[in-house]
Amino acid sequence: MSNALCYYLPCTQGIDPHAKALAMEFDQLRYFLRVAGRANFTRAAEDLAISQPALSRSIQKLEEELGQPVFQRKARSVSLTEAGVLLQSRAQQVLTIIEDTKAEITDDGQSGRVRVGAIPTIAPYFLPNLLQQFSSEFPKAHLIVQENTTDALIKSCTQNEIDLAILALPVSTKYLGVAELFEEELLLVLPPDHPLVQKSKIRLSDIEPLPFVLLGEAHCLSDNIVTFCRQRSFQPVAVERTSQLTMVQELVSLSHGVSMIPAMARILDDSNRRVYRSLSGKKPTRKIAVIWNPYRFQSRLVEAFKDRLQTYAQQSVQSISET
Structure with missing residues (x-):
């Protein structure tokens, strides 16, 4: 999360000292939310790219200003106190207003960032050409890509850490x-x-006894x-599980079992x-969708990406069907 306030209140000579204090308070809120989200000072400090002592001092000062603790300290983690739960809700509202206001004021439809999330079985196969096309059309845009599981992307989208995510339904x-x-x-991969490679038609019953x-x-592909x-x-009896689709393909090559692979991944496998x-018969499929947070401001650049995404998706469907 960026320090949006610094764009409004740069630390220049002659600035109102109250404004400096206000800027520092917004940093405190940002730091507080990161610690609350990670439930750990060390991991939060790493995310924020600051030292753990500096983060601890910021939270300590915040607690001194509030007159009560916002975290219950444990050996290796922290949890929110009642005051911390209330502050978390209010801090998120305050920072959301600031970020959306800045984004709306500076929205020119050409520059800015687009934060895209995608699940690992989509990102490397579907995104590269789309990102290249969008960068060519919008050279001032800054594209940020996050690859993660469905649950993690939904959480990131809800918390406005990404603008949209491409994943499989439901x-x-x-x-x-x-x-x-x-x-x-x-597609069945063997x-x-x-x-079974010699059979003209492979039915589901043919693969039922196979590992x-x-x-x-x-x-979610599983x-x-x-x-x-x-x-x-x-x-289906899973004899092996792995974290990468390419490893699934390699294990199948080594006769460890069979599997099913998205058509977009098959296209890139030579x-x-x-x-x-x-x-044959009823074929296994998956539905690909884009999600976003409708309660947050969407810049014209993000809307443009969403529009190009939908057009590109239809072109991809045609390309896959012709392969």
């Missing part, structure tokens, strides 16, 4: 805007010497695969160590 939240972008097929290689439980199988009355096949 999204379990009531307070975010959601727009579906496209639906893509999940080692090239697997007996699966899946991503870890934090990744949920998509398991849900599809359960809806057809069988539970290895002859894996074979991709489309299942």
